[in-house]
Amino acid sequence: MTPLTMQYLTDFAYIGAIALFVLSLKWLSSPASAQRGVLAGEIGAAIAVVTTFFNPELVQFKWILIALLIGTMIGIPLGLVHMTAVPQRTAMSHAFGALAAALIGISEYYMRIPHINKFEMTEIALEVIIGSLSFTGSLIAAGKLQEWLPQRPIVYKGQNYVSLSFLGAAALAALVLIFHPTAAYLFPAMVIISLLFGVMLVTPIGGADMPTVIALLNSYVGLTAALLGFVLNSKVLVVAGALDGSSGFILAVIMCKAMNRSFSNVVFGAFGQLQVSAAGEKEDRIVRTASPEEAAAILGAANSVIIVPGYGMAVAQAQHKVRELYDTLSKKGVDVKFGIHPVAGRMPGHMNVLLAEADVPYDRLVDMETANSDMPQTDVALIIGANDVTNPAAKTDQGSPIYGMPIIEVDNARTVMVIKRSLNPGFAGIDNTLYYMDKTLMLFGDAKAFVGDIVRELSGGGHG
Amino acid sequence: MPAGFISNLYVFILAGFVGFEVIRRVSPLLHTPLMALTNALDAIVVVAAIIIAGRQGTKLSEILGAVAVAAAFSNMVGGFLITDRMLRMFKLSGRKKQ
Numbered sequence: 001m002t003p004l005t006m007q008y009l010t011d012f013a014y015i016g017a018i019a020l021f022v023l024s025l026k027w028l029s030s031p032a033s034a035q036r037g038v039l040a041g042e043i044g045a046a047i048a049v050v051t052t053f054f055n056p057e058l059v060q061f062k063w064i065l066i067a068l069l070i071g072t073m074i075g076i077p078l079g080l081v082h083m084t085a086v087p088q089r090t091a092m093s094h095a096f097g098a099l100a101a102a103l104i105g106i107s108e109y110y111m112r113i114p115h116i117n118k119f120e121m122t123e124i125a126l127e128v129i130i131g132s133l134s135f136t137g138s139l140i141a142a143g144k145l146q147e148w149l150p151q152r153p154i155v156y157k158g159q160n161y162v163s164l165s166f167l168g169a170a171a172l173a174a175l176v177l178i179f180h181p182t183a184a185y186l187f188p189a190m191v192i193i194s195l196l197f198g199v200m201l202v203t204p205i206g207g208a209d210m211p212t213v214i215a216l217l218n219s220y221v222g223l224t225a226a227l228l229g230f231v232l233n234s235k236v237l238v239v240a241g242a243l244d245g246s247s248g249f250i251l252a253v254i255m256c257k258a259m260n261r262s263f264s265n266v267v268f269g270a271f272g273q274l275q276v277s278a279a280g281e282k283e284d285r286i287v288r289t290a291s292p293e294e295a296a297a298i299l300g301a302a303n304s305v306i307i308v309p310g311y312g313m314a315v316a317q318a319q320h321k322v323r324e325l326y327d328t329l330s331k332k333g334v335d336v337k338f339g340i341h342p343v344a345g346r347m348p349g350h351m352n353v354l355l356a357e358a359d360v361p362y363d364r365l366v367d368m369e370t371a372n373s374d375m376p377q378t379d380v381a382l383i384i385g386a387n388d389v390t391n392p393a394a395k396t397d398q399g400s401p402i403y404g405m406p407i408i409e410v411d412n413a414r415t416v417m418v419i420k421r422s423l424n425p426g427f428a429g430i431d432n433t434l435y436y437m438d439k440t441l442m443l444f445g446d447a448k449a450f451v452g453d454i455v456r457e458l459s460g461g462g463h464g
Numbered sequence: 465m466p467a468g469f470i471s472n473l474y475v476f477i478l479a480g481f482v483g484f485e486v487i488r489r490v491s492p493l494l495h496t497p498l499m500a501l502t503n504a505l506d507a508i509v510v511v512a513a514i515i516i517a518g519r520q521g522t523k524l525s526e527i528l529g530a531v532a533v534a535a536a537f538s539n540m541v542g543g544f545l546i547t548d549r550m551l552r553m554f555k556l557s558g559r560k561k562q
Contacts, residue, residue, distance in 0.1 A: 014511075021505050022482055028498055029489040031554040038548050041505055045540055052511040058518035060526075067517060067530040071510075071537025078538060079545025083553075086496060089546070093503045093539045100509050100536035107516050107528040119465055218499055225506050226476055232512050233468035239479040244506035246483030251495060342492060349495030353550050361557030367492055 003056050013051035014236040020044030021240060025247075031362055048236060083357040084314050087210065087346040091142035094217045095135050101224040102131030108231055109187055116181040120231070125174035127227035129194045134220040136198030141213055145346055151207030163200040170194045205266070208388065210346045212255040212266045219248025251348045258342035260404040287423070290441040292450060295417060296457030302379035304335040306371055308408050309351050310344045312385015312420070316447035319358040322384065324455045326360055332458070337364055339371030339408045341389035372409050381413035384447050391432045416440040419447050497550045504543025510536035
C-alpha cells in the first residue's frame, strides 16, 4: 500500500470514529438508548486506535504495547470502583487526560526546536499551560474527594493575588518563548509554574463546590485535547476535544445556575468557609426530634413521600438502606419519589448513579422542578444529608451566602423530616432555618443506621 | 500561519456547536455517565501518543509518548468500562410498580 493510500484510509477511519462519537453522545440522551451509545463510542475508539497502528511513521512497537498494557492495568480497576467513589475517579481520569495531552505538547516542543515559528509556539504554549494546570488541579480535586486532603477550602490572605501572579508568570514565560522559541530554559519553568498554579487554583475550593470544579476541569481537559489537535493538525483530536470541552462547559453552567453563582465566584470565592458570625443566635431555638418508631409511623401512614438525598447519604453509605425504605413503603402503597438537586453530591448526577446502583428505578428519580411542583401535595419530605440545597434561607434571607440559590422547597411539604448526625451546619457552613420549623422533625443519628431502624419498624409489626 | 489552522478552526467551531446541541439534550439523570463517556472519548489523544511514542524520535519523546499512551489508554479502558456499568444500573420500575 502506498503511503498516500494509507493516509486516505487513516483519514476515513478517523472520520468514521468521529461520526460514531457524535452518535454515542446523541444516544446518551435517554437511559433507553444510552447503552447503544457506549457501544458506538467503543467501536469508534477501537477503529481509531487500530488504524493508527498502520501509520507508516511508526518504527517501534515495544514501548507502545507495554504502555497500552499498563494503561489497561490502571484503567480496569478505575472502571470498577463503587459509585460512591465515582467523583474522585472522574477527577483522576481528568488528571490522566490532561497529563497525556500535556506530555505530547512538551514532546512536540523538544522535537521541533529550533525550527518552530511564533504561531506553532503559541499553540504549544497554550496547550501545555492548560494541560499542566488541569493535571495538578484535577489531582488536588481527587485528593479532596478521596479525603486525603481536607475538603474545606484552604485559604490565606491575598491568595487570589498570589495565584494570579503565578498564572501571569506562566503567561510571561510563554510570551518570551513565542518571540524566542529557542530560549529553551524557559520551557520547563513555564511547565512547573503552570503545575503549581493548578494546585493553587483548586486548593481554596471547598467540597460543596466540587460539582462545578469537576465540570470546569472537564472542559479544560477537552480544550487541551482540542488545542493538541491544532498543534498536531489532527482533526479527530479537535473534534473529540471540542465535544468533551462543550460537555464540561455545559455541565459547569448547569452547576453554577443551580447554585446561583458565577464561575469566578466558584473559583475565587472560597465558598464554604464556616460562617462563625451567624452562629451566635441559634442557641435558644427549639427543635423537635423523633425516634425511628415515630418516624416509621408517620411514613407508613403517608400517601406520598419525597426523599431528598445529598452528599451525607453517600458519606454514610446509606443508599442501600434507603432503597429498602423505598421498597417497604412502596409495598404499603406509599408513593415514594426522590427529589434530586443538580448539585447534590460531589459531581453532576452523583445521586442518580448512587441510587441506580442501589436498584432504585430511575423513573422514581425526579429533578428539582418536578419535586418542587409536587411538594405542596406531599405528606412527608425526608431529607438525608442534603443541607444547603433544602435551606429556606436561600429564598428568604438576603444576608445568607446561599441567597438566590434554587432549592428543593421541602418546607412546602406537610411534614419535614431531616436525618442528621447533629445540628452542625452543612458543608457551606450555613445554619438551616428548616430545622426549627414547627412541622420539622429532626431524626438525629447515622443516616444508614437510622433508615435501617425505620425499615425494621415498618416491616416488623410497626403498622397498626 | 500553519496550513491546517483555518480548517481546524472550522472543525473546532462546528464540533463545539454539535457538542452543545447534542449534550444539552442529555437527561440530568445521566450527567455522571455523560462525564465518564466524554472522558473515554477524549482519551482518543492516545492515537497521537502512539505516534509520538513509536516514530523515529529522541529518547525523551519516546518516554513522554509512552507515558501519554498509558495515561490516555487507562482513561479509554476505564471510561468505557464504568460508563457501561453505570448505565446497566439504570432500570425502570416496570412490574414492581403496583
